[in-house]
Amino acid sequence: MTTHNEEPRWLNDEEQRTWRAYLHATMLLEDHLDRQLQRDAKMPHVYYGLLVQLAQAPRRRMRMTELARHAKITRSRLSHAIARLEKHGWVRREDCPSDKRGQNAILTDEGYEVLEQSAPGHVTAVRQALFDRLSQEQQKSLGEIMRIIAEGLQPNEAGADLPWLR
Amino acid sequence: MTTHNEEPRWLNDEEQRTWRAYLHATMLLEDHLDRQLQRDAKMPHVYYGLLVQLAQAPRRRMRMTELARHAKITRSRLSHAIARLEKHGWVRREDCPSDKRGQNAILTDEGYEVLEQSAPGHVTAVRQALFDRLSQEQQKSLGEIMRIIAEGLQPNEAGADLPWLR
DNA sequence: GCGGATTCGTTGAACATTCAAGGATGGGGT
DNA sequence: ACCCCATCCTTGAATGTTCAACGAATCCGC
Numbered sequence: 001m002t003t004h005n006e007e008p009r010w011l012n013d014e015e016q017r018t019w020r021a022y023l024h025a026t027m028l029l030e031d032h033l034d035r036q037l038q039r040d041a042k043m044p045h046v047y048y049g050l051l052v053q054l055a056q057a058p059r060r061r062m063r064m065t066e067l068a069r070h071a072k073i074t075r076s077r078l079s080h081a082i083a084r085l086e087k088h089g090w091v092r093r094e095d096c097p098s099d100k101r102g103q104n105a106i107l108t109d110e111g112y113e114v115l116e117q118s119a120p121g122h123v124t125a126v127r128q129a130l131f132d133r134l135s136q137e138q139q140k141s142l143g144e145i146m147r148i149i150a151e152g153l154q155p156n157e158a159g160a161d162l163p164w165l166r
Numbered sequence: 167m168t169t170h171n172e173e174p175r176w177l178n179d180e181e182q183r184t185w186r187a188y189l190h191a192t193m194l195l196e197d198h199l200d201r202q203l204q205r206d207a208k209m210p211h212v213y214y215g216l217l218v219q220l221a222q223a224p225r226r227r228m229r230m231t232e233l234a235r236h237a238k239i240t241r242s243r244l245s246h247a248i249a250r251l252e253k254h255g256w257v258r259r260e261d262c263p264s265d266k267r268g269q270n271a272i273l274t275d276e277g278y279e280v281l282e283q284s285a286p287g288h289v290t291a292v293r294q295a296l297f298d299r300l301s302q303e304q305q306k307s308l309g310e311i312m313r314i315i316a317e318g319l320q321p322n323e324a325g326a327d328l329p330w331l332r
Numbered sequence: 333g334c335g336g337a338t339t340c341g342t343t344g345a346a347c348a349t350t351c352a353a354g355g356a357t358g359g360g361g362t
Numbered sequence: 363a364c365c366c367c368a369t370c371c372t373t374g375a376a377t378g379t380t381c382a383a384c385g386a387a388t389c390c391g392c
Contacts (some may be wrong), residue, residue, distance in 0.1 A: 008286040018309035025312040026192045027238045028319040072193045073279040100369040101357045120174040133314050141307040143184035154195040267340040267387045
């Protein structure tokens with residue numbers, strides 16, 4: 001698969017600057033939001049994202065695997081995360097009626113409240129760090145670019161991996 | 167500081183899509199590179215970045231605080247990281263001659279070798295995931311955007327925080 | 333020089349993530 | 363019915379990160 005011994009195309013100066021800027025910006029932003037949420041909602045950013053997903057789901061509940069897929073994390077990570085959120089009383093589990101293997105993660109009222117209280121601060125933080133600093137053009141561009149990157153790394157989202165295409 | 171009770175400007179549809187794309191893309195890419203490097207270089211992406219910094223530094227060494235600043239991580243995190251890299255024999259520590267509090271992190275020959283061997287695969291991974299998928303325009307745009315974000319989150323890089331500006 | 337504030341780097345505990353393994357159920361073919 | 367394999371989710375151990383606290387050395391104003 002990976003050709004060895006072949007000298008790769010190194011990054012040129014401009015590419016290096018771009019890559020560095022990417023790494024710095026993403027790292028700083030993630031840290032920033034983690035701290036903001038740890039302070040205001042007592043949980044890291046990823047956990048907050050899980051609650052948001054649940055809040056938007058039909059009956060404020062979601063199958064574990066589906067939640068993991070939406071949040072782009074492994075099922076293992078989700079299991080641990082939900083365990084902790086459950087300890088805090090923000091989420092509870094329930095057996096899935098139709099599939100005895102399945103579990104539903106359910107947002108509790110307490111969880112919803114935490115979300116309600118911390119959402120404004122969080123949106124503000126995101127605006128201040130990101131949207132307020134970018135022009136309309138740049139926002140549009142950012143969206144397109146990020147969608148392209150995500151698509152390229154998606155482990156075969158719906159429609160791909162059809163047997164007759166191999 | 168944070169105004170309470172004030173309804174924030176929520177994200178509109180387009181902004182939400184952009185933000186989501188950002189979160190997904192950055193998460194997927196970081197995971198992807200972490201796995202790639204864990205496989206090929208036996209270390210996570212951040213640790214690899216530390217070795218790169220050291221390799222580019224004057225005598226392949228750097229003061230801990232400076233290294234932390236360049237890598238955008240806390241000194242604590244760096245301390246732990248260097249401890250581990252030291253165990254692997256890729257880095258060693260040395261007292262700083264001019265400041266008895268200081269430590270230099272030094273890239274060993276073994277460390278340099280690991281870097282040499284894994285760099286090609288890493289660059290290829292970055293290209294495949296990012297640069298190969300973006301037009302020149304988009305690359306330029308991405309660089310600009312990321313620099314803006316990073317600047318906004320920099321905890322007062324040189325020149326700011328001047329007393330007479332408070 | 334003195335003394336207080338600051339910087340340097342580390343430490344340990346709590347928390348988070350990854351990885352490999354495993355138990356249980358479901359689905360499909362025969 | 364049966365078997366085999368896939369999927370669902372969890373678990374524990376190893377690893378990585380955060381946070382608060384700390385000792386040592388340096389800096390700065392007097």
